[in-house]
Amino acid sequence: YGSTRPERILAEVKRKATRGDARSVVDTIDQYCRHQEWAMNVGDEKGTILDSIVCEVKPMAMLELGTYCGYSAVRIASLLPPNSRLITMEFNPVFAAIARQVIAWAGVEDKVVLIEGPSGDWIPKMKKEFGLTSFDLVFLDHWKDCYLPDTKLMEECGLLRTGSILVADNVICPGAPDYLEYVRGSPRYESKYFRSHLEYTRVEDGIEKSVFLG
Numbered sequence: 001y002g003s004t005r006p007e008r009i010l011a012e013v014k015r016k017a018t019r020g021d022a023r024s025v026v027d028t029i030d031q032y033c034r035h036q037e038w039a040m041n042v043g044d045e046k047g048t049i050l051d052s053i054v055c056e057v058k059p060m061a062m063l064e065l066g067t068y069c070g071y072s073a074v075r076i077a078s079l080l081p082p083n084s085r086l087i088t089m090e091f092n093p094v095f096a097a098i099a100r101q102v103i104a105w106a107g108v109e110d111k112v113v114l115i116e117g118p119s120g121d122w123i124p125k126m127k128k129e130f131g132l133t134s135f136d137l138v139f140l141d142h143w144k145d146c147y148l149p150d151t152k153l154m155e156e157c158g159l160l161r162t163g164s165i166l167v168a169d170n171v172i173c174p175g176a177p178d179y180l181e182y183v184r185g186s187p188r189y190e191s192k193y194f195r196s197h198l199e200y201t202r203v204e205d206g207i208e209k210s211v212f213l214g
């Protein structure tokens with residue numbers, strides 16, 4: 001019977017990664033997806049760029065849109081300061097179910113809150129649900145055509161403050177052209193492109209880091 005790709009990734013983590021060791025979970029997934037079967041994790045190359053931004057910002061409140069198997073949630077959580085939280089949102093229940101187990105295996109469940117459902121429904125509820133004022137850092141890695149509407153919604157819901165940073169994966173491949181045009185053209189953002197490659201390939205891709213100016 002056919003297992004899904006996320007199920008095969010989880011099986012590999014349970015077989016090869018050390019329970020409670022976030023880095024071994026990240027490395028196990030990278031090895032598997034580079035040598036066995038490709039999967040849409042942010043990956044090791046772009047992951048290093050993401051790591052440097054997380055370490056620079058030291059966010060107390062961080063949001064990830066698009067959990068998939070939990071690879072970047074684990075990667076980010078392993079770098080968060082004490083008492084800080086990553087809220088990660090996933091629309092696909094199959095992905096969410098696997099991600100919960102990957103996050104638990106890595107031993108970072110105390111730093112990560114995984115919420116399931118459509119970002120458009122959840123974003124307006126987040127302040128109340130989580131007692132938040134704003135996010136210090138947001139990682140956009142979900143449906144590429146949702147980057148722009150969800151960014152506008154976060155602005156409208158007051159979830160961004162002066163200095164909040166947006167980090168967007170895949171701005172070249174698959175691409176988020178309307179989002180790029182918006183953050184690069186808007187006087188309310190200071191944007192910078194980090195050239196890289198699509199995870200586990202030589203195809204060009206990149207990460208866009210945009211500071212909200214208020």
Ligand SMILES: O=C(NCCO)c1cc(-c2ccc(F)cc2)cc(O)c1O
Nearest residue numbers: 040041042066141142143169170173174
């Ligand atoms: O859709 C994506 N994420 C949201 C999923 O809920 C996504 C897709 C791709 C990708 C796929 C197919 C291809 F041919 C090239 C790229 C890569 C990524 O990093 C991604 O995040």
Ligand SMILES: [Mg+2]
Nearest residue numbers: 042141169170
């Ligand atoms: Mg991605």
